[in-house]
Amino acid sequence: MVHGKKPSIVYWLGENLYLNITNRCPNNCYFCLRNFRNGVGGFNLKLEKEPSVAEIIAELEKVMNLKNWRDVVFCGFGEPLERLDSVLEVSKWIKRHYGKIFTLRVDTNGLAYLLNKGRSVVEELKMAGVDKVSVSLNAHTKEIYNQVCRPIFENAFESVLEFIEKARELLKVEVTAVRIPEVDIQAVEEIAKKLGVKFRVRDYIQPFW
Numbered sequence: 648m649v650h651g652k653k654p655s656i657v658y659w660l661g662e663n664l665y666l667n668i669t670n671r672c673p674n675n676c677y678f679c680l681r682n683f684r685n686g687v688g689g690f691n692l693k694l695e696k697e698p699s700v701a702e703i704i705a706e707l708e709k710v711m712n713l714k715n716w717r718d719v720v721f722c723g724f725g726e727p728l729e730r731l732d733s734v735l736e737v738s739k740w741i742k743r744h745y746g747k748i749f750t751l752r753v754d755t756n757g758l759a760y761l762l763n764k765g766r767s768v769v770e771e772l773k774m775a776g777v778d779k780v781s782v783s784l785n786a787h788t789k790e791i792y793n794q795v796c797r798p799i800f801e802n803a804f805e806s807v808l809e810f811i812e813k814a815r816e817l818l819k820v821e822v823t824a825v826r827i828p829e830v831d832i833q834a835v836e837e838i839a840k841k842l843g844v845k846f847r848v849r850d851y852i853q854p855f856w
Contacts, residue, residue, distance in 0.1 A: 656698045657706040658690035658723075664716045664749075666737065667723025668703060669730050670694045673758050675797040676785065678825050681724040692724040700736045707737070711745065718779075722754035731763050735775040742776030750778045757782040757807035761800045769813045779819040781847075782811055786824070787834035795829050811842050820844040 658665050670681070670693065686692040698706070719741060721727035727734050738751055759768040772780070784807055786792035792804040800806065814820045822839040824830055826848055839846035 652686075652689075652691040654694045655686070655690040655692060656694075656703055657710055658686075658688065658692070659710070659716075660688050662715070662717040664707075664710065664719045665723065666703060666707075666719070666721045666727070667692050667694065667725075668721065668727055668733055668737075669697050669723070669725035671697075671729045672726040672756070673729075673762060673799045674726070674756055674803070675799075677795060677797065678827055686724075694724070697730070700733050700740075703733070703737050704740055707741070716749055718750045718752050720752045720754055722752075726756050726758065726762070727753055728755050728759040728768065729762055731759065731766065731768065731771070734777075735771055738772070738775040738777050751776055752779040752781060753777055754781045755783070755810075756796075757784070757810040758798070758800060758803055759810060761803065761806050769810070769817055773817040777818060779821070780814050781821045781823055782807065782814070783849075784808075784811075784822050784824055784835055784838065785830065787831045787838060791829055791831075795827065808838075808842070811844060815842065815844050821847055823847045823849050825849045 656667055658667060680687065721734055734753060741749065741751060753772065785796055786804065789804040796803070811820060811822060822844050824832055824835040826832060832848055836846045
């Protein structure tokens with residue numbers, strides 16, 4: 648359905664507007680949609696190159712007034728916080744021009760502190776105007792995390808938990824997990840409860856070979 652279409656930096660599903668700013672990710676989750684699809688909702692999310700901040704804003708300007716968007720979300724075929732500075736710049740632009748109209752959210756795997764060593768990631772996101780993060784935990788133990796998410800980092804699971812703990816102090820936080828056989832959903836929900844954050848289950852979209 649999306650073959651041959653120009654890659655989208657901005658796309659939408661329902662009432663939410665999404666920003667696809669990178670295809671890079673430190674994880675290689677076996678269940679990731681990008682392993683067996685080119686995009687979602689008729690949009691091609693396989694970027695040929697990473698857009699500049701100016702290009703992202705130019706695409707946003709075309710669609711911001713099309714409808715009353717509920718959330719503007721950094722979420723595409725990669726980990727947005729691979730490009731922390733771009734997320735911060737675009738977030739500041741959105742808040743400067745559109746104030747409190749939207750909830751500004753980042754969908755992340757929670758590895759931002761390993762990707763941006765020495766940075767105060769959560770504080771920087773808050774100052775730029777980000778309201779909420781949705782963190783894909785996707786496992787109840789380090790062993791399962793390494794098995795299903797296949798991270799390049801050694802202490803990935805621990806770092807995700809650290810990110811959630813820091814984020815809950817300043818931002819609204821939701822933890823998610825994909826419903827796959829390896830993952831004990833109830834155990835992940837317990838972790839979220841102990842951390843004092845909301846939990847949501849995501850359905851695994853099966854590949855169609």
